[in-house]
Amino acid sequence: MSTAVSSSLQRTDLESTFTDRDFAFFARLVYEKSGIVLADHKKSMMFSRLVRRVRELKLGSFKAYGELLRGPDGEAEVGDFINAMTTNLTKFFREDHHFEFLESTALPRAAQRAVQDGTRRIRLWSAGCSSGEEPYSIAICLKRAASQLRPHDVRLLATDLDTNMVSRAAAGLYPKSAIAALPPHWRNGHFHSTDKTREQVAVEDDLRAMITFRPLNLLHDWPMSGPFDAIFCRNVMIYFDGPTKVRLVNRLADLLQPGGWLFIGHSETLLEHQDRLRLVGRTIYERIA
Numbered sequence: 548m549s550t551a552v553s554s555s556l557q558r559t560d561l562e563s564t565f566t567d568r569d570f571a572f573f574a575r576l577v578y579e580k581s582g583i584v585l586a587d588h589k590k591s592m593m594f595s596r597l598v599r600r601v602r603e604l605k606l607g608s609f610k611a612y613g614e615l616l617r618g619p620d621g622e623a624e625v626g627d628f629i630n631a632m633t634t635n636l637t638k639f640f641r642e643d644h645h646f647e648f649l650e651s652t653a654l655p656r657a658a659q660r661a662v663q664d665g666t667r668r669i670r671l672w673s674a675g676c677s678s679g680e681e682p683y684s685i686a687i688c689l690k691r692a693a694s695q696l697r698p699h700d701v702r703l704l705a706t707d708l709d710t711n712m713v714s715r716a717a718a719g720l721y722p723k724s725a726i727a728a729l730p731p732h733w734r735n736g737h738f739h740s741t742d743k744t745r746e747q748v749a750v751e752d753d754l755r756a757m758i759t760f761r762p763l764n765l766l767h768d769w770p771m772s773g774p775f776d777a778i779f780c781r782n783v784m785i786y787f788d789g790p791t792k793v794r795l796v797n798r799l800a801d802l803l804q805p806g807g808w809l810f811i812g813h814s815e816t817l818l819e820h821q822d823r824l825r826l827v828g829r830t831i832y833e834r835i836a
């Protein structure tokens with residue numbers, strides 16, 4: 548039976564209830580549901596991320612939270628549990644060389660390919676989009692390339708496991724500081740202030756309209772059949788173990804156009820996939836035909 552307490556306990560009271568056994572159970576569940584591996588040294592990080600949820604639910608201990616997740620109402624809580632455990636760090640035009648490559652090379656070539664094969668179809672995917680900065684950065688590049696892309700049917704999909712992040716991404720609202728350091732060509736005309744203090748900016752509607760936001764677990768089946776001209780899957784695989792990463796990259800490669808591009812995070816490599824993906828720039832891979 549879970550222990551509901553009438554007044555929520557302080558963070559310090561709850562700290563003493565967080566055992567190695569609780570950590571092992573939660574780490575196993577995160578791995579099974581998301582592929583994210585949490586080594587033992589992540590115990591304090593896990594505590595900080597889950598304690599708020601334990602207090603919101605007015606539970607007296609982490610053990611009680613584990614019992615809730617294992618019990619008949621567990622499935623209903625798993626989503627919030629996973630949302631609490633994901634790492635969502637991101638920013639606009641993170642690794643700006645990816646977006647320079649997208650504008651200068653990938654989009655013009657994709658436009659040419661779409662004319663040659665007669666499909667007039669260009670598809671892009673931000674897989675693990677977090678709070679939206681990545682797909683909006685892609686959308687800004689698409690808007691800047693609009694004259695080359697106009698005759699084409701261009702679609703940009705943005706997905707994440709964390710449903711809170713998908714909602715935030717779709718809302719397109721950010722603190723002004725998030726765009727302060729962007730160069731003018733990537734900032735001007737793409738955002739407007741929303742409040743009197745001008746501390747919050749909203750992404751322009753035409754950019755939001757370019758993107759389809761959806762929750763999607765990369766470990767599960769995918770409803771899309773591709774092929775994609777470019778997939779951004781950056782700083783997602785770093786949390787996965789080797790076999791999960793190999794499976795995921797193979798599935799991403801399956802969905803890429805021959806000659807399409809996979810963009811990965813700055814600390815990631817794809818050494819196991821050299822027969823299918825060729826390195827063509829810093830952390831940019833091209834699908835071998």
Ligand SMILES: C[S@@+](CC[C@H](N)C(=O)[O-])C[C@H]1O[C@@H](n2cnc3c(N)ncnc32)[C@H](O)[C@@H]1O
Nearest residue numbers: 581633635636637675677708709764765781782
């Ligand atoms: C560190 S963020 C990276 C955001 C962005 N791609 C970037 O590089 O700035 C990692 C994102 O991957 C998502 N993620 C983790 N496991 C996932 C899974 N199994 N399926 C889909 N998304 C996942 C997390 O929710 C998080 O938003």
